[in-house]
Each structure stands twice: as C-alpha cells, then as structure tokens.
Amino acid sequence: MRTTTARDAESDAGAPRTVAELIARQWGDHRPGLKYGAEAAGVTVLSRHRTAREAAARAALLVDLLPPGAQPHVGVLLDNTPEFPFWLGAAALAGAAVAGINPTRRGPELARDILHTDCRILVTEPAHLPLLRGLDLPGVRILVTGTEEYEALLAPYAGAKPGEASVTPPGPDSRLLLYFTSGSTGAPKAAICTQGRLAAAGHSLARSFSVTPDDVHYVCMPLFHGNAVIADWLPALCGAAAVALRPRFSASAFLDDVRDYGATYFTYVGRAVQYLLATEPRPDDRDHPLRLGFGTEAGAVDAARFAERFGVRLVEGYGATEGGASVQRTPDTPPGALGRAGAGDDLAVIDAETGRVCPPALLDAEGRLTNGDEAIGELVNRGRSLFEGYWRNPEAEAARTRDGWYWTGDLFFRDPDGFLYFAGRTDDRLRVDSENLAAAVIENVLARWDAAAAVAVYAVPDEVAGDQVMAALALREGADFDPEAFAAFLAAQPDLGTKMAPRYVRILRAMPVTATNKVHRVALRRAGFRCPDPVWLRTGTEYRPLDAPTLDALLAAYETQGRRDLLDR
Numbered sequence: 001m002r003t004t005t006a007r008d009a010e011s012d013a014g015a016p017r018t019v020a021e022l023i024a025r026q027w028g029d030h031r032p033g034l035k036y037g038a039e040a041a042g043v044t045v046l047s048r049h050r051t052a053r054e055a056a057a058r059a060a061l062l063v064d065l066l067p068p069g070a071q072p073h074v075g076v077l078l079d080n081t082p083e084f085p086f087w088l089g090a091a092a093l094a095g096a097a098v099a100g101i102n103p104t105r106r107g108p109e110l111a112r113d114i115l116h117t118d119c120r121i122l123v124t125e126p127a128h129l130p131l132l133r134g135l136d137l138p139g140v141r142i143l144v145t146g147t148e149e150y151e152a153l154l155a156p157y158a159g160a161k162p163g164e165a166s167v168t169p170p171g172p173d174s175r176l177l178l179y180f181t182s183g184s185t186g187a188p189k190a191a192i193c194t195q196g197r198l199a200a201a202g203h204s205l206a207r208s209f210s211v212t213p214d215d216v217h218y219v220c221m222p223l224f225h226g227n228a229v230i231a232d233w234l235p236a237l238c239g240a241a242a243v244a245l246r247p248r249f250s251a252s253a254f255l256d257d258v259r260d261y262g263a264t265y266f267t268y269v270g271r272a273v274q275y276l277l278a279t280e281p282r283p284d285d286r287d288h289p290l291r292l293g294f295g296t297e298a299g300a301v302d303a304a305r306f307a308e309r310f311g312v313r314l315v316e317g318y319g320a321t322e323g324g325a326s327v328q329r330t331p332d333t334p335p336g337a338l339g340r341a342g343a344g345d346d347l348a349v350i351d352a353e354t355g356r357v358c359p360p361a362l363l364d365a366e367g368r369l370t371n372g373d374e375a376i377g378e379l380v381n382r383g384r385s386l387f388e389g390y391w392r393n394p395e396a397e398a399a400r401t402r403d404g405w406y407w408t409g410d411l412f413f414r415d416p417d418g419f420l421y422f423a424g425r426t427d428d429r430l431r432v433d434s435e436n437l438a439a440a441v442i443e444n445v446l447a448r449w450d451a452a453a454a455v456a457v458y459a460v461p462d463e464v465a466g467d468q469v470m471a472a473l474a475l476r477e478g479a480d481f482d483p484e485a486f487a488a489f490l491a492a493q494p495d496l497g498t499k500m501a502p503r504y505v506r507i508l509r510a511m512p513v514t515a516t517n518k519v520h521r522v523a524l525r526r527a528g529f530r531c532p533d534p535v536w537l538r539t540g541t542e543y544r545p546l547d548a549p550t551l552d553a554l555l556a557a558y559e560t561q562g563r564r565d566l567l568d569r
Contacts (some may be wrong), residue, residue, distance in 0.1 A: 055089025092539025100224030202234025211239025
C-alpha cells in the first residue's frame with residue numbers, strides 16, 4: 001500500500017491540497033466526528049463541526065501565545081485524548097507544526113526532544129506533569145489540559161472559525177508534523193512532514209480502503225507516532241469518517257471498544273496483533289463491525305491467525321514517516337509480500353557492502369526463501385523521493401540520501417516478479433559464520449511454533465568472531481517451554497537455514513516493547529544471555545538450560561578470545 005502518494009494527488013483533482021482544508025471541510029457538518037470515553041463513564045460523541053470549532057479555537061490561542069520570531073512549533077505530550085486531534089487540527093489551521101512528544105522518554109532525553117524541535121509551547125495533561133518536574137525547559141510555556149486555567153485561556157476564542165487565525169497562511173509546503181523516529185540507536189530524529197504530503201497520503205488511503213462517513217476509525221496506537229496520524233486519523237478526515245480514541249492500547253479492551261464505538265477500521269504497529277491473539281478466545285470473537293486492519297510487522301502467520309479468529313483481514317503496508325519510499329499493494333500480491341514499486345518509482349534491493357543490486361529471491365513451493373544470504377539487501381529509492389528532511393539534523397539527512405538515493409534502513413528481498421518482502425531493519429542483520437542473516441526471516445519461521453505468542457530474534461556476539469542467533473520467546477498462556485519439542489519443530493522447518501537455529505533461547509513472560517508496541521530490541525541485545533529469565537543453550541541439535549557453571553565457562557571463553565567487552569556494550 002502506498003502511504004505517501006503526492007504524485008497520485010497531482011493527477012487527482014479531488015485530492016485536498018492541505019490538512020487545513022480537511023479541517024475546514026468539517027465546518028457545518030453535524031455528522032459524528034469524534035468518539036471517546038468508552039473506557040470511562042461511557043461514549044461521548046462530538047460532531048465534525050464541533051471538532052473543527054475546537055481546532056479553530058486552539059489555532060487562535062496558539063497564534064496569540066507564540067512569542068515574536070519563534071518557530072511555529074507546539075509540543076504535544078498527551079495520551080490519545082480529544083485534545084490531541086484538536087491540536088493537530090489547530091496546527092494545520094494556523095500554519096504551525098506539532099512535535100509529537102513520547103511520554104516514555106525521561107529526564108534529559110525528554111527535555112532534549114522538546115528543545116530540539118524548538119517548541120515554545122508544550123501541551124500536556126495532569127497525568128504527565130511528573131515527567132516534566134525538574135526539567136530545564138527555558139522559554140517553554142506549558143499548557144495543562146483539563147484544568148480551570150486551561151479552560152480560561154481558551155474561553156475568549158470560543159467563537160473562532162477555521163481560516164481566521166494563522167501564523168502564516170497554510171499551504172502544501174507548510175510543516176505540520178515533526179515526528180520522531182524510534183531512535184533505537186542514538187537520539188531520535190524529527191522527521192518533517194508537510195501538509196501537502198500528509199493530505200495526499202490520507203486521500204490515497206481513504207480511496208484505497210473505500211472510507212465513507214459510515215466508517216469509524218479506531219485509534220488505539222499512540223498519536224505521537226506517525227502510524228496513528230497518517231494511516232488512521234487522516235484517512236478518516238478525507239473520507240468524512242468518525243474517529244474513536246483509546247487513550248492507550250489495551251488488548252483486553254480492544255473488542256469491547258470496537259463494539260462500543262462501532263469501529264470498522266484500525267491500525268497497528270509492532271506486536272499489537274500478537275497481544276490481541278494472546279487474549280483468551282471468546283465465543284463472540286467474530287461479533288463486531290470491524291472490516292479491516294492496516295499496519296506493519298504483524299507477519300503472515302499472525303495475520304492468518306487473526307483473520308481466522310476474528311474474521312478481519314489485515315493489510316500489511318510499508319511507508320515510513322519520512323516518506324522516502326513506499327510500496328504499492330496490488331490484487332495479485334502473493335501472501336507474505338507487501339507489493340511492488342508504484343508507477344514511476346525506482347526501488348531496488350541493494351547490497352550495501354558492494355553497492356550492487358541483489359539477485360532475485362528463490363522461493364520454494366511453500367513460498368519460503370531459500371537464498372536469503374544473497375537476496376536480502378537494503379531497500380533503496382533511486383528515483384524521486386518524498387523525503388522532506390529531519391529537523392536540524394543535516395548529518396542524518398546526508399546518511400539517508402547518500403549517493404543521491406534514499407536509503408530506507410530496511411531489509412527486503414524481491415521475487416522474480418518484482419514483489420517485495422520485508423526482512424527487518426538493517427540494524428537487525430546478523431553475521432553468523434561469515435553468512436549474513438536477517439532477523440525477520442528467522443522470526444517468521446519461529447512464529448509458526450504453536451507455543452509462541454511473541455518472537456524476537458537478535459544478534460549476540462560470538463565468543464570467537466561475528467554473531468550468534470538469540471531468540472526471545474513469550475509463550476502462550478498455560479504453555480511451557482519443551483526443549484525437545486522446540487528442537488523437533490526447528491528440524492521440521494525446510495526454510496530454516498543451517499545457521500539460523502537460535503543458539504540461545506530466552507523465555508519471557510512478556511516481550512519488552514516500546515511505546516509504539518515495537519519490540520525493544522536494544523534492551524534485549526543489551527541483556528543478551530545474562531538476564532534474569534530462563535535461557536536455553538543449543539548444543540548440537542539439543543537445548544539445555546544455561547546454568548551458572550555453563551555460563552561461567554562461556555564467559556571465560558569470551559575472556560580468552562578478548563571479546564568479553566562486547567557483551568557489555
């Protein structure tokens with residue numbers, strides 16, 4: 001699915017030019033626009049007109065509060081409360097930009113995000129005030145929603161209308177989002193997203209998924225992340241559908257929310273689908289109005305399980321917040337593939353070491369990759385890119401666009417028909433016995449094991465050279481790790497290469513994840529096999545517990561080879 005399609009919009013007279021235009025369209029429309037509160041006293045419904053009115057009031061307030069000469073940036077440190085879409089709409093109308101602030105960040109890192117994006121106004125809520133205590137935020141005015149002071153600030157602007165107040169008139173090139181990438185290695189980068197690109201993306205998805213005013217888009221992923229804004233909120237605006245908010249993702253409350261709101265569509269990232277599948281099955285699992293889920297990283301195995309259990313089709317897409325490359329899903333896209341390059345795009349799978357195009361993937365009759373070592377490479381856009389840069393980070397921009405190409409940082413392989421398959425992040429590549437492996441390929445194999453609720457694969461240093469494969473497994477409720485059954489499962493997988501079987505297996509109660517439900521691989525890699533959870537070591541084809549004497553002997557081997565320090569990085 002192409003999620004950034006400015007090129008399509010150029011040839012589509014009905015496409016909106018700006019997000020401000022989408023907000024203004026809601027004025028006078030009294031159909032449902034925003035639903036919230038199912039987790040509390042009951043569902044509250046606001047009309048599309050009311051949401052536009054609230055956005056206009058905040059736009060006028062923002063214009064008056066911004067100091068002269070300040071960047072028109074407002075930081076938003078909120079859960080998925082109604083204030084978040086109100087301020088997104090306000091920024092669009094005012095020609096300003098929202099910096100999505102991640103509430104899982106702490107101390108100096110949190111302050112850095114706010115100051116790096118030049119936010120002179122920060123909107124938050126009482127629950128997040130403890131995060132700000134003691135932070136040095138010079139020149140930043142903090143607005144606390146849900147307080148009498150906040151309501152008093154807004155009151156004079158209750159009669160504002162869209163288009164009456166702006167810092168600069170909003171246009172297609174106006175910045176609207178400064179949204180941080182995950183930053184799993186180093187400080188997060190604030191990707192710039194303009195109104196024109198975002199409006200085109202929302203229009204494309206609304207058209208692809210046939211969004212209508214009868215739909216309700218359930219927003220359970222965090223709105224400080226691009227997925228929720230670009231793939232959920234914006235298509236709803238374009239299709240005149242209602243938006244339903246969940247403050248924070250809850251697997252146990254998912255179906256109840258869907259029924260209470262009448263939700264027909266939702267988005268997901270990371271391990272959200274696995275969490276939903278891990279809930280206790282109920283006889284009414286198919287009794288709901290959902291028709292579609294759209295997101296990334298569910299995997300073919302879990303997507304099939306989700307469809308079988310809940311009767312809902314999951315569509316896997318590809319398109320980063322940066323907008324540098326996207327993939328077009330077509331009706332003939334085979335299982336496991338994301339699609340092909342869109343018309344006019346020049347996407348290639350490149351071996352980063354040699355700079356050459358990787359050979360086509362060889363798939364067996366079951367669609368399993370047999371030549372991953374040579375077929376997997378980094379997805380590169382050699383044509384026109386919609387990437388708009390990172391805020392105040394020229395080094396990161398240069399790395400992304402080296403040699404005049406856009407380097408996605410994602411591993412892919414391409415079959416002989418040109419269909420592209422996701423194989424993980426470049427940071428997730430392993431080097432085992434001089435062979436390059438992709439973590440996502442191994443994860444897809446391990447995900448077939450019935451006892452596994454969630455799987456993560458990552459590299460740990462080998463005691464002599466290169467890496468070893470380590471897998472973290474969160475088991476289904478009531479399941480125990482059976483080493484013999486696991487070894488037999490591995491032996492029965494025809495696409496598990498000889499170097500792919502995990503040497504170490506960590507058994508967890510729950511997979512560590514980031515605020516966007518992506519596996520926290522940095523934490524897993526940092527802990528390695530020296531962790532409080534049970535770890536099993538493969539010797540030959542058998543697994544046995546990594547007990548204290550074995551661990552001591554293993555660490556001594558690292559010491560002998562001069563590689564002990566690698567375990568502490």
